[in-house]
Amino acid sequence: MQRRENIIGNIDWLTVFLYAILVFFGWLSIYSASSDETGRSVFDLSVRYGKQLLWIAMAVVLAMIILIIDAKFFSTFAFWIYFLFIFTLIAVLLFGKTVAGSRSWFQIGSFAIQPAEFAKFATALALARYLSLLNIDMRSLKTKIIATTIILLPALLIFMQNDTGSALVYFAFAVVLYREGLSGAIFIIGLIMALLFITTLLFSKLYVLAALVVIILSGLVLFKRIRKSWKLTVLVFTIAAAFVLSVNFAFEHVLEPHQKTRINVLLGIEKDPRGAGYNVNQSMIAIGSGGLTGKGFRKGMLTQYQFVPEQSTDFIFCTVGEEWGFAGVLVVILLFITLIVRIVLLAERQRSKFSRIYGYGVASILFFHFAVNIGMTTGLAPVVGIPLPFFSYGGSSLWAFTILLFIFIKQDANRLNVL
Amino acid sequence: MYVRDFSRRKYIIIGVIILIAVIFLIRLFYLQVIENRFKLSADNIVLRNIRQYPPRGRIYDRHGQLLVYNEAAYDLMVIPGQVKNIDTSTFCRLLGIDSITFIKQLNKATKYSRFRPSVFVKQISKEDFGKIQEKLYLFPGFYAQTRTLRHYPMPIASHLLGNIGEVSQRELDRDPFYKAGDYIGKSGIEKYYEKYLRGKKGMRIVEVDVYNREKGSYKNGKYDTLAIPGKNIKLGLDAGLQSYGEQLMKNKKGSIVAIDPKTGEILAMISSPSFDPNMLVGRERSKNFTRLMNDTLQPLLNRATMGTYPPGSTFKLVNALIALQEKAITPHTMFTCQGKLSRPIKCTHTHVSPLDLNEAIKQSCNSYFWKTFKSILDNPKYKNSHQGYQAWYIHVINFGFGHKFNTDIPYEVPGNIPSKEYFDKIYHGVWNALTVRSLAIGQGEILVTPVQLANLVAIIANEGEYYPPHLMVSVEGDSKDSLKFHTLKATTVNTKNFKIVRKAMLDVFEGEHGTARFYKMDSIKQCGKTGTVQNPFGADHSIFIAFAPMDDPKIALSVIVENSGYGSTWAAPIASLMIEKYLTGRVKRKKLEKRMLDGDLIKNPPKVKEE
Incomplete structure (x- = not known):
């Protein structure tokens, strides 16, 4: 009895409160974006806000179940849960239903479930379980390979479902690996590669190569250390040059045409306000027209008249921007940042390595979704169709994020019982 | 085993999270607060101005x-x-x-x-x-x-x-x-x-x-x-009269202008050939317009205001009025006429000689009016005939000739009354009544429009005064503009002189030898004057001007039928029918009406007179 009380008392209510307020604000936005003049009841399941209310109710039930289940359950069965979802991802590839070009849905009755959403917490569990095993050292190659495989296996399966956005989310786990000791160099290399990629697309590859030569030569002339390891420098240069040369090829032959256009529009190479740039253009107009204080709840004309495509799912942030203005987005961004930083801080106070790693997994995934989604709606990132956590309409994503978060809240509540 | 503590990396991770959030907030502040473009775009997208x-x-x-x-x-x-x-x-x-x-x-x-x-x-x-x-x-x-x-x-x-x-x-x-x-x-x-x-x-x-x-x-x-x-x-238009006039003028080239002399309002203004105004409406407009443009009979031309003709014998009334005013003649002045042998202008009519003004108007004697015109120019009142001409010119201008009325009548042309300076120039200063003798009988350089002719009749009907001819009676709810054309203008000829001319015009219909005696009506006292205008391009134009009833004029009109011969053949009966239609509401002279309606002068033009 005493132990049970302990757990309830140990729950981090700030996190739960942040979760609740985000879900509520999200539902208000969905209500505004999907209501029409017919004024149907909020419990009417034929409209989106009605359905979302049902999803929220069920999410609360899920959260309570998770809080009741023994905390050890998740670490013990982490791998089983992981493989269960890997199996599900394979199954959806074979038997799933195609929605908007992605074969990533299971149809159960009139409801559709998207396993890719749930695979995130499963992966986070498995990764935490693996990295918390004894004798694990991030510096060993074997550890790196196994950890990377755990992350990339579901990503690959989701990519095969043609759901690139959800697949990209798995790169967020790199943050977890970094926290657990993976060299930061990988991010710097990634950043340099991204920079080379963009500059190659923006300018002719000859200019980029020339710039590389100039940088390397000046490095060799100016710094003794670089001169000493000139062999390595030449190798780096060769790899960089090869990368630049292959970017063109990759861009032309690997990416799908719509993905190319999205990148081109983002980089300003292509202007296409009616095609690929349409969503972003409408989204920026909706947000931009909100002003400092917004047009008021249910008074955003672009939202009300459905000028922003996907406005209750991936582009829900537009509704906030248009109807609540800068004041509204400031609050929402602060709520998200507080939640994510809070999770990081909670993760750091865990005694068990499993809980800490899982906590970082939760924070990474939430942050990736947050950054890409808002980046996309404000025209800073390419249009990658991933939902804004707790906000976007959809049962699968709400449940998956709820499960993801509450497993961690449970672990955190149980932290004192870990020896 | 040595395990390195990586917990300090949390600061880097938290730092990146906050950095991204700050970037977003800067971006959003720019989009929402600094940049105004999006507000306009939003209005453009959502709002539609419907005129x-x-x-x-x-x-x-x-x-x-x-x-x-x-x-x-x-x-x-x-x-x-x-x-x-x-x-x-x-x-x-x-x-x-x-x-x-x-x-x-x-x-x-x-x-x-x-x-x-x-x-x-x-x-x-x-x-x-x-x-x-x-x-x-x-x-x-x-x-x-x-x-x-x-x-x-x-x-x-x-x-x-x-x-x-x-x-x-x-x-x-x-x-x-x-x-x-x-x-x-x-x-x-x-x-x-x-x-x-x-x-x-x-x-x-x-x-x-x-x-x-x-x-x-x-x-x-x-x-x-x-x-x-x-x-x-x-x-001021009378739709029934307008419609009747258009029917009468069907298959004829020419025009009818009818004015209410009491107000200057135009009762009817017909230009023939005409067209259905519905043709220039809707999607067929430009097609029909091109067709009308290319028609050789020029249906788009408003002959009533844009057609200019020498007034011919109708102008003898003006010369008579000026001569009386200038005391160059009296109503009892007699002149002789040798008919076809008359010089310098021969007279084509057969009548008694010598004859007085009344007889001369009634029978349209050319000799009489040549002598009248000469008397005006050679009036001893003036130093020379050029000054006499100048006096004549001013009188004529005051009858509304040689200039536009500038009312709401569409596309007016001024016509032409030759000035003293004009003759000075072409005759190098050496000219006299004989040189410009054509003016005596309304031929030569003088050109008038049908609406100016109709106005002349209105002046005679009013015994010297007129309101400029115009179309509009009133604009709904606007009294100022409705009165715009209500400025009475006066001629330079005294009322008593008009009475003499009016009596002669009555005799054109009612007199024994009147040129329009065949169109006399017992019920209405009509006054008129025929004109036959020589035309270098074909048969003579038939002209007739008239007003009625004599004692209380209600309609004054001019009729011109191009290339149709004597004024008494076509123009006079059409004018008389118009008078009957307007004053009685129906036409009893069915035979005459039928002849006019059936006359097709475009298919069967009258033969050009051999000299």
Whole structure:
């Protein structure tokens, strides 16, 4: 009895409160974006806000179940849960239903479930379980390979479902690996590669190569250390040059045409306000027209008249921007940042390595979704169709994020019982 | 085993999270607070200004008979930037156009503006539009705008009423009231009274959704303005008389102008050949316009105001009045006439000699008026004949000749009264009455318009005064402009002299040898004067001027039938029938009427007289 009380008392209510307020604000936005003049009841399941209310109710039930289940359950069965979802991802590839070009849905009755959403917490569990095993050292190659495989296996399966956005989310786990000791160099290399990629697309590859030569030569002339390891420098240069040369090829032959256009529009190479740039253009107009204080709840004309495509799912942030203005987005961004930083801080106070790693997994995934989604709606990132956590309409994503978060809240509540 | 503590990396991770959040906030602050472009874009996307076209003012005749009214039609508008994913073939079928027209129209609209509306298909009738409207929601970027088209219940008076058409670039530049695609009066009454007829446009601002459906008015119509209908105009025209005149003039070239001498209001103004004003309405307008333009009979020309003719013998009345005023002759002055042997102008009529003024007018004696004209110019009152001519000239100008009336009559020309300076120039200063003798009988350099001739009769009917001929009686709700043309003008000839001429004009109908004696009516005392105008291009023009009834003139008119011979053959009977129609409401002289109606002078022109 005493132990049970302990757990309830140990729950981090700030996190739960942040979760609740985000879900509520999200539902208000969905209500505004999907209501029409017919004024149907909020419990009417034929409209989106009605359905979302049902999803929220069920999410609360899920959260309570998770809080009741023994905390050890998740670490013990982490791998089983992981493989269960890997199996599900394979199954959806074979038997799933195609929605908007992605074969990533299971149809159960009139409801559709998207396993890719749930695979995130499963992966986070498995990764935490693996990295918390004894004798694990991030510096060993074997550890790196196994950890990377755990992350990339579901990503690959989701990519095969043609759901690139959800697949990209798995790169967020790199943050977890970094926290657990993976060299930061990988991010710097990634950043340099991204920079080379963009500059190659923006300018002719000859200019980029020339710039590389100039940088390397000046490095060799100016710094003794670089001169000493000139062999390595030449190798780096060769790899960089090869990368630049292959970017063109990759861009032309690997990416799908719509993905190319999205990148081109983002980089300003292509202007296409009616095609690929349409969503972003409408989204920026909706947000931009909100002003400092917004047009008021249910008074955003672009939202009300459905000028922003996907406005209750991936582009829900537009509704906030248009109807609540800068004041509204400031609050929402602060709520998200507080939640994510809070999770990081909670993760750091865990005694068990499993809980800490899982906590970082939760924070990474939430942050990736947050950054890409808002980046996309404000025209800073390419249009990658991933939902804004707790906000976007959809049962699968709400449940998956709820499960993801509450497993961690449970672990955190149980932290004192870990020896 | 050594385990390195990586917990310090949390600071880097938290730092990156906060950095990204700050970048977002800066970006959002820029989008929402600093940059204004998006607010305008949002309005452009959601708000649509729908111009409310007021109904154009109607036009009535003097008895309240409707001459011009409006009928609803629809313009299909397009905003090219909003056209997307439409089923072109269904759309073309719905509108009854081919795909080439579709592409051409869309390109034209796109060239004008991607985001502002252009007219896609003009003037769709109410019936056709019903079908289109049902399906219009399937085609984003397209919407309908209500317009009105002019309709004419009676196919008459096309030259006077004029027509409306789309504004030209020049009209757009001149008056900011108009927007591309608007309609404007292009000619006639429609043009002259445009400012009254057009009314005031309104604007309705509505919100539309992404499917281009109207979702209600913006801010409950706070910024909407109502359209104010155009004002109705009442004309002095008598629709029945106008219509009758047009029938009489069918298959003849020429014109009739009838004026109410008491007011100067034009009762009828016929120019033949004419056309149905409904031809210049709607989608067929430009096609029909080209056809009328190319017609060799020039139906678009308003002969009543733009045709200039030598007045011929009708001008003898003016010379008589001037001579009496200048005391160059008295009513009892007798001149001799040798008929065909008369010099310098021979006389073609057979009559007694010598004869007085009354007889000379009645029988249109050329010799008499040559001598009269000479007496005016060689009047001992003046130093020389040039000064005498100058006196004559001023009198003539005061009869309304040689200049425009500048009222609301469309497309007037001034005609020509040769000035002293003109003769000085062409005769190098050496000329006298003999040199310009043609003026004595209304031939030579003198040119007048039918409306000026009709005004001359009105002056005689009024014994010396006149209101300038005009069309409009009143503008609904506007008294100032209705009185615009009510300025009485006077001639330089005394009333008593007019009485002499009037008596002679009565005798033209009623006298034993009067040139119009065959068209005398027992019930109405008509006064008139024939004219036969020599014409180098064919048979003589037949001219007749008349007013009636003599004691209380209600109608004064001029009739010109081109290339038809003597004034008494065609013009006089037509004038008399018009008088009968106007004063009694019906025509009893059926035989005469039938002869006039059936006369086809275009198919069977009278033979040119051999000299």
